[in-house]
Amino acid sequence: MSFELTILGNSSATPTLDRHPSAQYLNLLEHHILIDCGEGTQTQMSKYKIRKSKIEHIFISHVHADHILGLPGLIFTMNLNQRTIPLHIYGPQSIFEIIDMFLKHSETALKFEIIRHVTNHQITEIILENALVKVTSFPLFHRVPTTGFIFQEQRKLKRINMQACDKFHIPFTYFNDLKRGKDYMSADGKTYIENEKLTFDAGSALSYAYASDTIFDERVAASVEGVKVLYHESTFAHEKLERAIETMHTTAIQAGEIAKKAKADKLIIGHFSSRYTDLNELLFEAKTQFENTELAIEGKTFIIE
Secondary structure, three states: OOEEEEEEEOEOOOOOOOOOEOEEEEEEOOEEEEEEEOOOHHHHHHHOOOOHHHOOEEEOOOOOHHHHOOHHHHHHHHHHOOOOOOEEEEEOHHHHHHHHHHHHHOOOOOOOOEEEEEOOOOOOEEEEEOOOEEEEEEEOOOOOOOEEEEEEEOOOOOEEOHHHHHHOOOOHHHHHHHHOOOOEEOOOOOOEEOHHHOEEOOOOOOEEEEEOOOOOOHHHHHHOOOOOEEEEEOOEOHHHHHHHHHHOOOEHHHHHHHHHHHOOOEEEEEOEOOOOOOOHHHHHHHHOOOOOEEEOOOOOEEEEO
């Protein structure tokens, strides 16, 4: 199984003719998720053939304009398209105040329910969990309350070693317990076999971490340690370090340092300042610290497997 991540927007505060503010679409084991919703997200979804009606969950990292201006319009379009199924939105309390303001002053009554999940930018907490997936928010360090998100599949079940089970005459009724890692004990208590002799390891669970706007902080690396794929903002080249500190953003080199400290498998950098027309400058800098780095190019789909 795999995750599919499509980049809808990779620009920071100012859109350009060919780059849009932050937004990503994640197919998380058939959970259809939008991460941030900058200006122009609806257009990008249409361009890359992502159906608005499929979106079940929207995660908002913070309420700066380049991360939320597309959200009211998307909600209104869903309403015009006769959506009736609930929409889950996760974000700071302020995002719901903004939504309510739009609804109030446009005199709009939604045909569907918005289920509100208020995030806490000061702690790490599980904000969505079911049998297949878990989503955790964690603190980022920006000018307004901001959280990152870790999207992961639940612990994989082990695979049955049928040859070994046949050899030891293990009844199939024990297979579910074996998949969950339990050792085998026969009903009469006379036969005990360690789980490792009857199963195969299923491998590590898939995970994707989204670290939007934040100043360089090693606590971010600790929060996402061991993640398979990390998205981290890289607003500036390192020559603009003072500007990055002033605006509480990260340079590409610093993003690479975070990925290295977190022991991630892959780094994706994005949230690029509009001053950069050649993004390879940022890619080169990140690679000096973390070789397995790619650019968050709009329209590109990353397969996480």
